[in-house]
Amino acid sequence: MNQNKYDIAILGTGLGGLVCGYILSKNGFKVLLLEKESQIGGCLQTFRRFGIKFDTGMHYIGSMLEGQILHRLFDYLRLTDRVPLQRLDEQGYDLFSIAGRQYRYASGYDAFVETLAESFPHNHHDIEKYVAGLRAIANASPLYNLRKVEDNVFIEADYIKTSVNDFIAGITDNRELQNVLAGNLPLYAGVKDKTPTYIHALINNFYIQSAWRIIGGSDIIANSLADSIRAFGGEIRTKNEIVEIVCDDKHAVGVRLATGEYVEADSFISNIHPQAMLNLLDTHLIRKAYRARINDLDNTIANFTLYIKFKEKATPYLNYNYYYYENDDVWQSTDRQAGDKLRSYLFMHQCAEQNQKWAQSAEMIGYMKFDEVAQWADTTRGHRGEAYKEFKERTAEHYLSILEQSFPGIRSTIEGYETSSPLTYRDYTATQNGSMYGIIRDKNFPTQTLVSQRTKIPNLFLTGQNINSHGILGVTIGAALTCAEFLGLNKIIDEIESY
Numbered sequence: 001m002n003q004n005k006y007d008i009a010i011l012g013t014g015l016g017g018l019v020c021g022y023i024l025s026k027n028g029f030k031v032l033l034l035e036k037e038s039q040i041g042g043c044l045q046t047f048r049r050f051g052i053k054f055d056t057g058m059h060y061i062g063s064m065l066e067g068q069i070l071h072r073l074f075d076y077l078r079l080t081d082r083v084p085l086q087r088l089d090e091q092g093y094d095l096f097s098i099a100g101r102q103y104r105y106a107s108g109y110d111a112f113v114e115t116l117a118e119s120f121p122h123n124h125h126d127i128e129k130y131v132a133g134l135r136a137i138a139n140a141s142p143l144y145n146l147r148k149v150e151d152n153v154f155i156e157a158d159y160i161k162t163s164v165n166d167f168i169a170g171i172t173d174n175r176e177l178q179n180v181l182a183g184n185l186p187l188y189a190g191v192k193d194k195t196p197t198y199i200h201a202l203i204n205n206f207y208i209q210s211a212w213r214i215i216g217g218s219d220i221i222a223n224s225l226a227d228s229i230r231a232f233g234g235e236i237r238t239k240n241e242i243v244e245i246v247c248d249d250k251h252a253v254g255v256r257l258a259t260g261e262y263v264e265a266d267s268f269i270s271n272i273h274p275q276a277m278l279n280l281l282d283t284h285l286i287r288k289a290y291r292a293r294i295n296d297l298d299n300t301i302a303n304f305t306l307y308i309k310f311k312e313k314a315t316p317y318l319n320y321n322y323y324y325y326e327n328d329d330v331w332q333s334t335d336r337q338a339g340d341k342l343r344s345y346l347f348m349h350q351c352a353e354q355n356q357k358w359a360q361s362a363e364m365i366g367y368m369k370f371d372e373v374a375q376w377a378d379t380t381r382g383h384r385g386e387a388y389k390e391f392k393e394r395t396a397e398h399y400l401s402i403l404e405q406s407f408p409g410i411r412s413t414i415e416g417y418e419t420s421s422p423l424t425y426r427d428y429t430a431t432q433n434g435s436m437y438g439i440i441r442d443k444n445f446p447t448q449t450l451v452s453q454r455t456k457i458p459n460l461f462l463t464g465q466n467i468n469s470h471g472i473l474g475v476t477i478g479a480a481l482t483c484a485e486f487l488g489l490n491k492i493i494d495e496i497e498s499y
């Protein structure tokens with residue numbers, strides 16, 4: 001017997017790969033996870049500057065009160081006790097500044113309605129209707145409620161075929177309220193007339209129930225999952241880039257690594273962006289039509305982020321997220337062209353300890369199209385040249401001037417900053433053009449833009465944010481869908497229920 005042969009090789013250690021690794025190794029499969037980076041986690045990776053740990057792609061999570069959906073999943077994944085959390089302000093976990101006015105999302109369905117109704121006293125009923133709508137959509141999904149199913153239906157067709165903006169317009173005529181209800185669209189890089197309602201509804205329903213920051217960095221999630229996988233007998237290798245998925249005339253049989261090593265397995269789960277994964281496959285098993293369909297899919301927009309280290313005891317810690325929109329149409333935020341003024345951003349302090357008084361660090365995230373950095377597309381990390389450095393500095397200074405308008409004096413409290421661009425994300429996670437959340441789901445092409453966990457190769461499956469949905473909840477549920485191919489969905493649901 002070949003001792004180096006695995007039951008399942010998992011390609012990539014993003015959240016999806018790690019959750020699959022956890023579920024399958026827990027169930028006795030001999031798994032190997034292969035990661036190209038020196039750090040596991042994909043978007044859960046963190047980095048250190050000025051002695052501070054910065055998150056790169058997991059800033060806040062929801063539904064972590066006992067009995068709520070992520071808490072149940074975290075119990076099963078042995079994360080609840082290992083991932084320290086700070087609950088965001090219950091009276092306003094998200095604060096929106098839109099065209100000069102401020103609004104708050106409060107925690108809990110009733111508080112959410114009452115708090116928003118303070119800003120919109122004539123629309124109390126509309127806000128109630130909105131919350132009832134979210135809850136109905138979330139309840140309609142068996143998977144998001146861990147209900148057993150006969151097939152892998154995850155949401156009703158109607159919510160896939162309606163856009164977020166139409167859904168909200170159907171609830172209220174008040175344009176100002178429409179904007180506020182769509183205000184956290186950076187969480188899914190929403191596109192007007194495209195993004196399906198269910199994405200918005202599942203995310204908002206998730207955070208309204210309770211919203212939390214991870215204390216001390218999102219890499220804790222990745223490392224805890226990795227510890228469990230190893231304890232279950234699984235193996236994880238970093239700095240092992242996959243350069244080819246090798247097939248015979250029926251199946252995938254192995255992967256070739258950049259080191260030249262060849263690894264065999266019975267089955268494969270790819271956590272690599274599907275378009276990037278297709279580049280690793282040269283086989284007649286993938287038909288031209290499938291390749292063309294996947295390669296034609298658009299990806300969500302990328303971002304430019306400013307990572308800020310504050311001077312000691314210079315800035316009081318803000319226990320909420322701040323969404324800024326210059327104009328009164330939040331949907332315009334993705335339309336920014338190269339060189340345009342930044343008209344929207346998301347600003348968040350990071351949490352280093354419970355009930356902290358002073359902020360040590362913060363992140364400011366703004367959309368950026370890949371075009372803005374395309375001239376450096378052929379460069380690699382750390383070797384992009386002076387012009388790129390200048391571009392990043394110019395952009396950072398522009399961000400700071402915009403931030404200063406909402407937080408006067410903030411600049412003088414900053415000790416230093418770091419930046420990342422779409423190229424950074426492209427090179428650290430291999431997502432297409434640094435896209436934040438992978439493939440765009442489009443209500444106009446509902447089936448075409450939904451990527452299945454199955455591929456045309458019978459023993460090669462997909463996981464990660466491009467199947468099901470993105471974010472901590474979307475990817476975890478997507479991983480359950482992928483593992484269902486080996487274990488059956490109801491068995492996984494039973495296991496989760498038993499915790």
Ligand SMILES: Cc1cc2nc3c(=O)[nH]c(=O)nc-3n(C[C@H](O)[C@H](O)[C@H](O)COP(=O)(O)OP(=O)(O)OC[C@H]3O[C@@H](n4cnc5c(N)ncnc54)[C@H](O)[C@@H]3O)c2cc1C
Pocket residue numbers: 011012013014015016017034035036037040041042043044056057058059060061240241242243271272273276303365425428429430431435436437463464465466469470471472473475
């Ligand atoms: C800026 C930003 C902020 C976000 N904030 C939040 C948030 O606050 N809350 C939330 O819930 N979600 C948030 N998200 C979304 C969330 O981080 C992602 O949806 C999720 O982490 C993606 O997981 P994934 O499994 O798809 O893998 P990814 O994170 O995309 O990881 C894929 C992995 O595969 C590896 N890989 C790729 N190619 C190869 C290869 N050839 N060989 C070996 N390994 C390879 C990569 O190195 C990487 O480790 C945010 C995302 C971004 C970008």
